[in-house]
Amino acid sequence: MLDAARAGHSALLIAPTGGGKTLAGFLPSFVALADAPRAGLHTVYVAPLKALTANIADAMARLVGEARLGIRLDVRTGDTPSSRRRRQARMPPQVLLTTPESLSLLLSRPEATTLFAALRTLIIDEVHALAGTKRGDQLALCAERLATLAPGLRRVGLSATAAHPAALAAYVAGGAPGGARIVRAGEGMAPEIGLILPDGPMPWTGHMGLASAGAILRQIERAKVTIVFVNSRAQAELLFQALWKINDRNLPIGLHHGSLDPARRSRIEAAMAAAELRAVIATSSLDLGIDWGDVEQIIQVGAPREAARLAQRIGRSNHRMDRPSRAFLVPANRFEVLESVAAREAVLARDLDGEPPGPGTLDVLAQHMLLTACHGPFLPDRLFAEIGRAAPYAMLGRECFDAVLDFVETGGFALRAYDRHRRLHRDALGRMEVRTEAIARTARMNIGTIVETPRIRVRTRRGRDMGSIDEYFASTLVAGDTFFLGGEVVEFLTLRETTATVARSAARTPRVPVYGGSRLSMSRGLAGRVRDLIHDRARWDLLPPDVRDWLSAQARRSVLPQPDRLLVETFPRRKRWYLVAYGFEGRNAHQTLGLLATRILEETGAAPLGFVATDDALACWCMREPADIHALFSPRLLEGDMTEWLAESAVVRRAFREVAVISGLTERQVPGRSRTGRQMTASTDLLYDVLRRYDPDHVLLRATWQDAARGLTNFDRIRALVERVQGRIDHRRLDRGSPLAVPILLELGRNRIRNGEGEELLLREAEALVHEAGLS
Secondary structure (H helix, E strand, C coil), X not given: CHHHHHCCCEEEEECCCCCCHHHHHHHHHHHHHHHCCXXXXXXXXXXXXXXXXXXXXXXXXXXXXXXXXXCCEEEECCCCCHHHHHHHHHCCCCEXXXXXXXXXXXXXXXXXXXXXXXCCEEEECCHXXXXXXXXXXXXXXXXXXXXHHCCXXXXXXXXXXXXXXXXXXXXXHCCCCCCEEEEECCCCCCCEEEECCCCCCCCCCCCCCHHHHHHHHHHHHCCCCEEEECCCHHHHHHHHHHHHHCCCCCCCEEEECCCECHHHHHHHHHHHXXXXXXXXXXXXXXXXXXXXXXXXXEEEECCCCCHHHHHHHHCCCCCCCXXXXXXXXXXXXXHHHHHHHHHXXXXXXXXXXXXXXXXXXXXXXXXXXXXXXXXXXXXXXXXXXXXXXXXXXCCCCHHHHHHHHHXXXXXXXXXXXXXXXXXXXXXXXXXXXXXXXXXXXXXXXXXXXXXXXXXXXXEECCCCEEEXXXXXXXXXXXXXXXXXECCEEEEEEEEECCEEEEEECCCCCCECCCCCCCCCCCCHHHHHHHHHHHHCHHHHHHCCHHHHHHHHHHHHHCCCCCCCCEEEEEEXXXXXXXXXXXXXXXXXXXXXXXXHHHHHHHHCCCCEEEEEECCCCEEEEECCCCCCHHHHCCHXXXXXXXXXXXXXXXXXXXXXXXXHHHHCCCCCEECCEECCHHHHHHHHHHHHXXXXXXXXXXXXXXXXXXXXXXXXCCHHHHHHHHHHHCCCEEEEECCCCCHHHHHHHHHHHHHCCCCCCCHHHHHHHHHHHHHHCCCC
């Protein structure tokens, strides 16, 4: 890394967790400042998590102090007090550690030209977690803005996992001359990965892993410090309660997720760093880079979904290259056993999945244009050249650039008559500038690309902040209702504007808050490994006995899914006909497949009543027997007026809401108040209908379809599935459900049961299905 810096080259460092890559990223800056001390901002470090930024700042400050380098470091995030921000503006540190959102905010200020003029190095940590995301698009645009303000800027990317190194290097380099040199460290020791299974039979369904709580606690007792990773905030709350009920030794266990009060999260992080906790239950809020050397093991509860993500989490244990990371996977149901075994094989084979970074999104580009105008006037030709140097926008055409600029300037054809959508002014020299300071102030309040469900702050009667819950969940509460938050049971008292008041409660059956956000789907690579595992009986010895028996029963009663074919089963049950297709293409793809398939089932007279999608399969239920299964999954599925029909779906409307917020078409925050989720939904739905009717080629509709195609709907995976299975569909018409269908059919019942109600009914349904499938 020092050699690359001396040559003036940008660099991408790929090194295992614990290999010292963060220090290697900072070292050239420390050497340069030690050799030639100077005031002003020299290096900006960007990380995707505020917790990671704070952790790295502490580590680097200790190193600078011990080496007596006399270098000033400081942190700038959304949690930085205003007094500290003012001090940074007066006396900038030599090294500033920040996040993509805070960097974008700094660049929107008029004083950014002075602040960044002497900048020499930009360090992007955990670059694999940013490239290919909207936050990554935002950061790439910011990097080119920095390069314009500070010519000769050198970029450094740091990553422990890189499925596509060349694409990642191109992302880091952007418009830097000569691209980015790829620097690789050694592989490090292979991790040790085991499975934790429940004491009784493996559950048929469910995604929380609570049946294994006892086994998880026993594993926690065997290690000094453990991070228990889960996939959702609700799962974190439930597992924490399940462990606490059986924690007879009173082991200190913490809870960490994004809906908890920031001060509480900071206390948990400090306690973990000081080895005062034996374990912490965490979501992705602790995924990246935090160096707690005393963490001996991680436990992943629930399906890992991506091999690269699992490798990242595993790296949090034994944070050194000379010791193997130690991990345990806790599948919550039988299909998750298959996914966990496949993920373990992928990590050990260093076969990292994930899609290469795609083209930059247009809503992020619109936000960046407005913020650039907030900094100062710009000439469109120069901004177009600058944006084109960012890797995500290298293929951006001038027509598309002009369409986005026209939207930011006037709102576009259908909205230009409304003054509120006119945000830029073109002066006599052709420069674009923000029309009013009020517009700039509102734009800065709405910086960011993470569109979360609107939150309601939760406080006790004494004013103690506990965290937040989703607005939708809060709207379902009545006085006296109880729910979990932060590992405590609280009673709902009142809701006023955006604050809910609560009190502690001793209730035994509280509700679990519903948290928004899309569920991560199983990656393509992992899905392929699951299909191979099911087909390859020689590898079944890796599976627990009840899962092996389940697959053997499937082979007897029906047929096993094959890697290059699609198994579709149809069978009658309780005066309904069921269709189950085992696509193994991820939940998002199966969700869209369900929308498309039920449309064709309706046209062919099967009278579909509904469907359920999991990562492994799609199940539809109908009044009449589905006919011509081969035609159902033919290219016809993707033809005709599908686009127009799908445009009315809630999935695409949801995508438009996010695009509208990020692009600035509608604001989450306005001076003096926050808009509620219902207000936002009503506003964006109306705008969506107006644009579809009067301006169907509007740039935000293009951005919506771009989002839907690559994320929410996974059109590309559906298309690949249809192409792969043409002439290779195994249709089995059965007299009753197959063993493989049992977990899928139980999902139908589970989706109708909320907050633990009716669990006995679900248990009876499970027993009936198991008996019908010949498994009892």
